Amino acid sequence: MILVLAHSGLGEIHSAPGQENAVIPLAEIEAIDAIVAGHTHLHLPCPTPDPRPQVDAARGLIHGKPVVMPGRYGTHLGVLDLDMHLEVDGHWHVLGACAALRAADADVPVSRGLAKRLSTVHAETRAAANTPAGFSAQALHSYFSFVAPDLALAKVAAAQAAALRPFLHGSPESALPLLSAASPLKAGGRAGPQHYTDVPSGKLLMRHIADLHMFPNELRAIVANGEILRDWLEMAVGLFCTITASGPAGHLMDPTIPGHNFDVLYGLSYAIDLSVPPRFDTYGKVINAKAHRIRDLTCNGVPVVADQRFIVALNNYRANGGGGFHMLDAAPRINLPTLPIHTILRDYLSGKLPRDPIEDETAPWRFAPLPGGKAILRTGPQARVHLAELASRNIIDLGLDEAGYLCLLLGL
Template structure:
């Protein structure tokens, strides 16, 4: 066992012991249940992303905000608060940190191998899980080998084998069982025991067909989540289920449409479903911050269209809890009341994250070898950098962490296309910052010092195992791509000071910087597109002075743009960017290309070339937040004038830009 994890466990235990105390308080449903009533508590984990231990492999240090081993310590306490309890997971287990990549790319999965995630989950007694979109990142064969090691079932009602959907969803040849009925024994308020049938159905975002096309095309197809639910839930009821719960690896959105990515709100409206467990968006529900002011979404009581629902953060940060008060109606049970809660594994105290629980030592011990092997894997040097690689200003200025990704993509695509019909087209490169604070917190930034660059640093630069793709588009489409990207910025009023710059609803991974052209962003113009790609202001033109090779870009000219499979396949809903524009699909991940580029160069020079900036607005200032360590790099930003502007919330620092 590494010394770092040992010290982490000791620190966690002390903090957890102080926070938890010794008093167990029964949930009101257990305390007041009558002879014909019973309290059922259902616990959720979601979006673990291989963070089984409280260790940030990118930063190579312990982290008190993550880890299934911490969430696991809530389980016993939660079970003691209730007469009856069960545990489920909502997907996105297998990808998201270097341990996942180590198992998939370095160690591999042979028949009979037990994945580290399954080692931890099997110890905790899960009743069921569904699939998340990131389960498919390493291919179906890998997924099958992992699932074979689970001591609990996986269900998914909208993932279909083959290439076609049946006319009736019930006739689909599904990849997994659509649902399972768990036969349980439940204790009522007087201590009597009775049988109960609990139906569990699962769903995955249909967009996996776009995000992981290279693994899935020709092998599976997906069906609309709500359509699948309406077909299968009646069958679950016909099979005798007393209670039906939905494991929806899908977020919360109240704008209805077909094949929705975030369909949990409308799933809650399906007759027969009693509770909805959500995820995917890495947010918390119920709570005080996320999903406020959405109609029929009650963020205080935790209901969607009146049905109890929960979303338990990400990386093990929370445990989701839905409590059901059941009442017997003859030989059947029905839900008569419900509460919902997202319980955290840490609290923010002043500027520190203070753990509320200790590690479950069983999990720490079970993953000892996997942890040590991952540390060795991520610490392997692959080259050097002559300048710091950081992302503290990635959303407000041309940035070295994005620059190196674009340099590597351009280098790779030029080589791949040199003997093709596209060899004479200019190659641009689109890349976005992945670690730029936001919901990840004030420490969620890339920060690689001058000197050796290791695999952990490359994984830090590029979080996802996307593959490189290239699209062929026009100069006009390049401009619209950028118009969509700069929707991350709020419109500002000329001459007004200290206006909020960043739209927090716009994901940073959709803020593409396109290298190979130069441009300015006019913030006095309103965004042309909303965060989902819908046109907001058709006449708006925020991208000005768009130049290629020192001249205004020709709208009709053809360009190749290097990007990733997510964007090239239509991810983010960028205007006219979809699979029809793809001219090259690489077998290599973007991370592998970056590693190969660094090895080829020996020493990289990631200095930003300042190909984009904000258009001047006299007398105008804007405010943005970044990590407190940004002050060490403020002098390196040349394209905009930045100055400190005080402390922000939750450990962030405020900065001011003079436009």
């Protein structure tokens, strides 16, 4: 039998090159018997009906094949139950199958044998996580990444730019403006109200570096023109809901779109008009051709034009089109050695890399004024410690919702 372990979730129903969530077309392959999926932090089976006819969400079947997606961080155990028959030719045949999820139980005892086998590497991991890694004079968090300047994100962007600059010296591209793209990787969403970057001021350890940038990404660099940048930003701001001044206060963000799609391009300045519908859908396809949320896009005070060229530092996930950012496919790459962003961040925060000018620039984005407009930001409950940072924003604390998120009403 063939069992597929796929770091991929449910997305488009048809296969496509570079597809990020490809489980539905995978299940259509006749030779595959069952799939263990993931990546999107969702559950399958689940009680919520799925509109795609290929998906039987309640039974955990896709194209009739059993598929489990056990959430994230060990919250559930995925179970595949296969009724098999051994044919005379030596091949197994699946007569029937079902998928199920079992919620993790805090009362389940730790396996002593497994704990013993892992004890050495566990101790080494903890020691590595507590290795000194620099200093920050300010607390760095992601509670307000979608409504206010994010100091943690600015550190990541500056570190990327500082690491890239030496590789541009003497090249034709060195005369181009240098930008740096970063997005909040821990910002609630499907991972829950505790899933936020929260690094105290003072001495930093390697576990703080992992908090600032949780994935093992590597640095990449591309040459992008103004047209690509504008579409890039339009895709990034698609996670915001459309807000009208006359309507009731709804949620600021679409909960189905991950927060790490909100790329901020440091080195630019632009406004986000929330009264305009999004230009792209979650797969990067144009759904409103005349819609443009990005306004007043400038670099060094000069309007960005379509054929103007820029160097952009970014991570390999986004450079490869991750998240549906297909407009980046047309951007030429700059060859770089292997540069892990964790290493870059450590070197930047410890002073090994020089302070980059990008960190001292004003925040790249702002909301275009929407008189009378209001929206609700869902964030982690620990955000209350930092509410003074939003003192000028007319914030009203609405308390916690049923999922444990702190809801803040803000005027636009």
